[in-house]
Amino acid sequence: MKRPFKTRIKTLKIDGIDVGAREDETILELAQENGIFIPTLCHLEGVHDVGSCRLCLVEVKGSNKLFPSCMTYAEEGMEVITNSERLQTYRRQVLDLLFSERNHVCAVCVSNGNCELQWMAGKLGITHVGVPYLYPQLAVDASHPYYAHDPNRCILCTRCVRVCDEIEGAHTWDVMGRGVDCQIISDLNEPWGLAESCTRCGKCVQVCPTGALFTKGKAVAEMKKRHEFLPYLRSMREGRNE
Amino acid sequence: MFNKLEEIALEERGKAEQYTHTINVCTAAGCASSQSDAVKEALENEVRNHGVEKWCRVRGTGCMGLCAAGPLVAVEPEKPDEVLYQYVKVEDAGDIVASLEDKPVERLRCSTDIPFFTRQKKIALENSGYIDPESIEEYIARDGYSALMKAITEMAPSDVIDEIVASGLRGRGGGGYPTGLKWTTVAKSDGDTKYIICNADEGDPGAFMDRSVLESDPHRVLEGMAIAGYAVGASQGYVYVRGEYPLAVARLKTAIRQARRANMLGSGIGGTLFNFHIDIRLGAGAFVCGEETALIASIEGKRGQPRPRPPYPAEFGLWGKPTLINNVETLSSIAPIIRNGGDWYAQIGTATSKGTKVFALAGSINNTGLIEVPMGTTINDIIYEIGGGVSGGGQCKAIQTGGPSGGCIPADYFDTPVDYESLAKLGSIMGSGGMIVMDESSSMVDVARFFMEFCMTESCGRCVPCRVGTVHMYNILDKFSHHEATPRDLVLLEKLCDMVRNTSLCGLGQTAPNPVLSTLRYFRNEYVEHMVTETNGSGPVTKQMEVAQ
Amino acid sequence: MISRNEKIEPPSDDKRWRIVQATMQRNGFTRDGLIETLHTVQQSFGFLDDDSLRYVAASLNAPLSQVYGVSTFYHLFSLKPAGRNTCVVCMGTACYIKGAPSLLEQIENEYGLSRGETTEDGHLSLMTARCLGSCGLAPVAVINGHIAGKLNAEEALQRLQALQEVENVQQA
Numbered sequence: 026m027k028r029p030f031k032t033r034i035k036t037l038k039i040d041g042i043d044v045g046a047r048e049d050e051t052i053l054e055l056a057q058e059n060g061i062f063i064p065t066l067c068h069l070e071g072v073h074d075v076g077s078c079r080l081c082l083v084e085v086k087g088s089n090k091l092f093p094s095c096m097t098y099a100e101e102g103m104e105v106i107t108n109s110e111r112l113q114t115y116r117r118q119v120l121d122l123l124f125s126e127r128n129h130v131c132a133v134c135v136s137n138g139n140c141e142l143q144w145m146a147g148k149l150g151i152t153h154v155g156v157p158y159l160y161p162q163l164a165v166d167a168s169h170p171y172y173a174h175d176p177n178r179c180i181l182c183t184r185c186v187r188v189c190d191e192i193e194g195a196h197t198w199d200v201m202g203r204g205v206d207c208q209i210i211s212d213l214n215e216p217w218g219l220a221e222s223c224t225r226c227g228k229c230v231q232v233c234p235t236g237a238l239f240t241k242g243k244a245v246a247e248m249k250k251r252h253e254f255l256p257y258l259r260s261m262r263e264g265r266n267e
Numbered sequence: 268m269f270n271k272l273e274e275i276a277l278e279e280r281g282k283a284e285q286y287t288h289t290i291n292v293c294t295a296a297g298c299a300s301s302q303s304d305a306v307k308e309a310l311e312n313e314v315r316n317h318g319v320e321k322w323c324r325v326r327g328t329g330c331m332g333l334c335a336a337g338p339l340v341a342v343e344p345e346k347p348d349e350v351l352y353q354y355v356k357v358e359d360a361g362d363i364v365a366s367l368e369d370k371p372v373e374r375l376r377c378s379t380d381i382p383f384f385t386r387q388k389k390i391a392l393e394n395s396g397y398i399d400p401e402s403i404e405e406y407i408a409r410d411g412y413s414a415l416m417k418a419i420t421e422m423a424p425s426d427v428i429d430e431i432v433a434s435g436l437r438g439r440g441g442g443g444y445p446t447g448l449k450w451t452t453v454a455k456s457d458g459d460t461k462y463i464i465c466n467a468d469e470g471d472p473g474a475f476m477d478r479s480v481l482e483s484d485p486h487r488v489l490e491g492m493a494i495a496g497y498a499v500g501a502s503q504g505y506v507y508v509r510g511e512y513p514l515a516v517a518r519l520k521t522a523i524r525q526a527r528r529a530n531m532l533g534s535g536i537g538g539t540l541f542n543f544h545i546d547i548r549l550g551a552g553a554f555v556c557g558e559e560t561a562l563i564a565s566i567e568g569k570r571g572q573p574r575p576r577p578p579y580p581a582e583f584g585l586w587g588k589p590t591l592i593n594n595v596e597t598l599s600s601i602a603p604i605i606r607n608g609g610d611w612y613a614q615i616g617t618a619t620s621k622g623t624k625v626f627a628l629a630g631s632i633n634n635t636g637l638i639e640v641p642m643g644t645t646i647n648d649i650i651y652e653i654g655g656g657v658s659g660g661g662q663c664k665a666i667q668t669g670g671p672s673g674g675c676i677p678a679d680y681f682d683t684p685v686d687y688e689s690l691a692k693l694g695s696i697m698g699s700g701g702m703i704v705m706d707e708s709s710s711m712v713d714v715a716r717f718f719m720e721f722c723m724t725e726s727c728g729r730c731v732p733c734r735v736g737t738v739h740m741y742n743i744l745d746k747f748s749h750h751e752a753t754p755r756d757l758v759l760l761e762k763l764c765d766m767v768r769n770t771s772l773c774g775l776g777q778t779a780p781n782p783v784l785s786t787l788r789y790f791r792n793e794y795v796e797h798m799v800t801e802t803n804g805s806g807p808v809t810k811q812m813e814v815a816q
Numbered sequence: 817m818i819s820r821n822e823k824i825e826p827p828s829d830d831k832r833w834r835i836v837q838a839t840m841q842r843n844g845f846t847r848d849g850l851i852e853t854l855h856t857v858q859q860s861f862g863f864l865d866d867d868s869l870r871y872v873a874a875s876l877n878a879p880l881s882q883v884y885g886v887s888t889f890y891h892l893f894s895l896k897p898a899g900r901n902t903c904v905v906c907m908g909t910a911c912y913i914k915g916a917p918s919l920l921e922q923i924e925n926e927y928g929l930s931r932g933e934t935t936e937d938g939h940l941s942l943m944t945a946r947c948l949g950s951c952g953l954a955p956v957a958v959i960n961g962h963i964a965g966k967l968n969a970e971e972a973l974q975r976l977q978a979l980q981e982v983e984n985v986q987q988a
Binding site for chain 1: 553570574575723724725726727728729730731732734735736737738739742759762763766769770771772
């Protein structure tokens with residue numbers, strides 16, 4: 026949900042580096058432009074942000090609060106710290122919680138080697154999970170002719186929900202339930218293969234960061250997801266609308 | 268138009284004067300659940316049987332406060348000689364009516380000279396128990412809607428805001444954000460369309476202030492909303508009320524209909540150019556919808572999931588428009604402030620917390636019920652004076668304020684004055700006003716587990732720390748309550764508390780660890796006592812352990 | 817402007833659909849009225865089944881998954897029919913410390929139910945509430961819409977037993 030902005034230029038500091046920004050740019054976008062790494066799992070260029078994974082939290086000088094960089098806009102004179110010890114600890118804890126929530130055993134996952142969660146754990150130096158596993162037993166849905174949905178691998182980033190609604194316009198996916206019982210569902214919690222609204226476009230599969238949505242019949246090594254199409258699609262559409 | 272209001276008021280007062288006696292029966296939910304409706308009917312019958320209906324009337328009124336002693340019946344001859352009866356049964360109706368011209372029925376009498384009544388100061392609740400909540404005329408007879416008329420005919424919107432700023436009123440929903448500042452922000456926000464939302468999604472378990480106000484004096488909330496609408500430039504308001512409060516919803520609906528008919532809501536209010544409409548939106552059982560952004564999502568028909576702030580609803584709220592969200596009690600305080608001036612209100616209370624606060628006393632306390640006291644009253648006064656002490660004669664161990672976002676305050680700190688800052692210093696919060704008294708038999712670990720279970724099941728599931736963190740914290744607390752926890756669990760629990768508090772998306776997650784943190788602060792030994800036990804053949808023995816502080 | 821959604825036929829010719837339609841009409845057949853509409857369906861039919869969800873979704877032009885997501889988010893909406901009798905035990909703080917957990921446990925044991933479940937014969941649904949706001953009367957339960965305060969387990973079981981007897985008499 027972008028606020029209406031008049032485009033003005035702001036100058037601020039990220040990790041001590043002076044940067045200039047349009048005021049409709051988020052801290053995350055700015056950091057990426059300037060080659061500063063901020064981890065995130067729910068952000069996806071091309072769809073709106075929800076700020077739910079809490080990995081991209083950053084500190085802003087003068088405030089005790091932490092800010093989700095994907096939804097915090099550049100402001101004049103801001104001093105942003107993206108990688109303090111405190112933030113690193115919290116990020117590792119967030120990953121701990123994600124690993125403990127469902128069943129993320131990489132060795133038996135189709136996305137092994139191509140998984141953003143796995144990559145992120147490596148990047149942030151997770152060697153073990155500090156909390157007990159919850160291991161719910163969730164049924165895999167393989168009713169779709171081309172794809173399959175394994176909720177055991179899902180981290181509820183809702184990228185699939187957003188891409189299906191905002192880009193494809195089908196809104197096959199949504200979240201049901203509440204709290205730890207939340208699950209991604211298609212239509213009225215029906216098997217994906219029976220969901221009338223699904224156009225079989227496969228965008229959701231391409232944007233899924235883990236092995237929760239995958240293409241059937243592909244070997245583990247081929248399971249590479251491509252979401253470069255998204256910004257491209259969006260800029261093409263915006264161009265058409267102008 | 269002023270004249271019209273006055274006409275109604277005069278007529279109503281004249282009507283009241285025909286009766287030398289009025290019997291008020293509390294029909295708010297507390298007394299209603301002890302069959303006050305039947306008592307009211309019996310009294311009506313008795314009045315007819317005795318042939319005294321010419322000078323005696325029976326009215327259903329709102330909450331009289333002392334819910335523990337319900338059903339409550341008050342006989343109003345000339346004040347101050349009001350007679351209050353407690354625990355009234357249907358059989359007692361005859362005696363009460365027969366005694367009207369004679370001495371009151373002593374066996375039923377509840378003294379109104381006790382601190383429960385004398386120590387209170389009623390502003391938000393000034394009409395509760397004195398008017399029929401389903402009669403707009405009675406509300407008008409007690410100066411109802413005169414504040415709204417004063418605002419829209421004599422004051423500029425900025426004057427209204429100035430009064431609220433001067434009053435020092437702060438949000439009564441829990442956060443304590445200055446109300447005047449909030450109004451100013453919304454008034455300054457660009458946009459032709461703005462909204463007022465009354466947050467009546469009272470979700471804290473153990474809190475029933477808002478329900479009581481809505482059931483006892485619904486017009487006061489509507490008047491507050493209309494004044495707010497005039498001040499910030501909004502012409503549409505919503506009351507977001509819990510679906511669990513059917514009586515409050517019914518009374519609100521009646522009140523809105525009456526106010527529209529009396530031209531106190533709708534188009535061209537009171538003959539001016541000011542328009543203000545109010546609609547009701549029903550909550551559907553989600554605590555998180557008390558959070559501003561989740562509440563907005565819910566009114567928009569979506570899952571009640573919060574979004575990060577900023578942007579704040581004051582700039583970007585309902586349907587993207589500037590939106591003012593105030594709690595029921597805050598809005599109930601608006602009319603008296605406009606009537607009597609902000610300075611009058613600012614005289615009551617402490618330096619930083621002005622005015623009065625309504626509390627719902629519950630738990631192991633003699634006088635359970637609803638009270639309103641000036642800010643700065645000490646906890647001791649509330650528990651022992653007004654509350655009448657611990658029920659069953661036991662010792663009070665701690666009180667819990669602020670519900671699942673608050674904390675426990677041990678008896679050692681009961682000389683603390685109740686205001687926003689003092690309670691925060693003790694690791695709790697003012698919250699919406701639930702005050703649960705716990706005696707020696709309550710286990711603090713159990714209390715912490717209870718609230719964590721609450722937060723776990725009420726978590727909306729959007730952000731990771733709250734969704735998964737609360738589950739782990741609950742599991743650890745459960746281990747404690749089964750004497751299965753180890754020192755490592757305690758360390759992990761504290762780590763999780765810190766993480767969930769600092770990284771969660773909304774207030775629910777950020778405050779979920781509070782009950783744990785505050786009980787750990789004051790009752791750490793109980794956690795230690797609840798650690799793993801070893802059986803030595805004759806039963807469990809607690810193993811005391813040194814735990815790193 | 818007449819919305820095309822008005823033309824969508826209800827799942828049956830049950831008259832209660834007219835009330836549902838009226839609610840949707842009041843909200844201009846927009847998605848904003850989804851929760852209001854679900855409230856009306858729940859009140860009129862006692863629960864939300866697939867047919868009603870599909871009808872509401874079609875009428876409000878809302879995605880099915882969104883309607884399902886909203887229905888499962890809020891605890892007042894139920895996707896299963898309730899029992900012929902309901903017992904709601906309040907688990908608010910005041911009730912909790914005044915013994916609601918043991919009250920609940922004894923009812924659970926007596927009927928072999930967990931909270932949120934209905935007996936197999938559809939006789940009784942046992943539910944819990946967050947707080948009924950009748951803290952002065954803790955512990956509180958609502959049995960078939962009537963609030964019972966200062967309740968102990970024996971009394972609660974007696975009242976539930978009485979419901980069973982009423983039903984037996986009606987069947988006989």
